[in-house]
């Protein structure tokens with residue numbers, strides 16, 4: 001793909017290249033490299049991941065736009081793989097949402113999703129969520145769409161309404177968001193495969209399935225989701241959850257055993273790390289460029 005293509009264009013190209021498009025969570029720039037090298041065509045920066053991974057706090061609407069931008073820039077600095085970014089409720093009212101969109105585009109992301117929860121939000125798979133009115137959500141979408149500085153940048157509307165108001169209301173909201181200019185739809189915390197098809201048939205734009213672990217959505221396969229007309233499959237925190245458990249195992253073993261001996265075989269080697277980072281090419285460049293300084 002043409003390197004000059006905008007991130008929005010690259011995100012849309014990925015969607016046309018793979019069906020459904022697997023969008024994989026990358027908690028940091030190094031994981032963005034690992035995922036890209038594994039062959040993923042699109043990456044995701046999770047709001048829950050920024051909160052827990054970068055800030056050590058829960059996914060309750062505490063993190064700010066700036067927190068997210070720092071992680072977005074780190075990822076887009078090292079890979080051209082298009083990035084979908086979770087901007088929660090947009091970080092404020094209409095003007096804040098507009099500012100969020102402009103900043104996220106400048107930071108090099110290709111797409112965002114913005115949701116209809118109240119600003120004191122929760123993870124979409126937790127009980128007792130509260131949502132704003134459909135009219136307020138439509139205003140959020142209009143503010144976001146109006147702020148696009150790249151026409152190909154993707155505004156994805158997420159609705160958390162299924163758990164609060166039921167399927168029909170969630171579908172109605174999704175349709176209203178598309179009417180207001182949303183490019184794609186993210187129906188959150190879906191409980192049955194057939195619901196995706198109902199969304200897809202109603203909204204007539206690409207629909208994303210959030211296949212997060214330990215939530216309310218069964219771990220549907222790519223084949224199942226394709227059969228339900230899902231266009232994108234999201235794995236927001238899979239690698240994050242695995243790396244957390246791996247880190248905890250190492251912390252516990254070293255503390256208990258007084259040595260890494262029992263866990264060293266679970267670690268990525270120095271050689272593998274360097275290979276993924278293209279370390280040796282950097283070193284050769286260093287040798288070539290700074291010969292005289294030795």
Ligand SMILES: C[C@](O)(C(=O)O)[C@H](CC(=O)O)C(=O)O
Pocket residue numbers: 046047048049059086122123124125188210212213215236237
């Ligand atoms: C997709 C999500 O918004 C996220 O921040 O990654 C979360 C994921 C999760 O907590 O499992 C959500 O679904 O609310």
Ligand SMILES: [Mg+2]
Pocket residue numbers: 046047048059086088
């Ligand atoms: Mg989130």
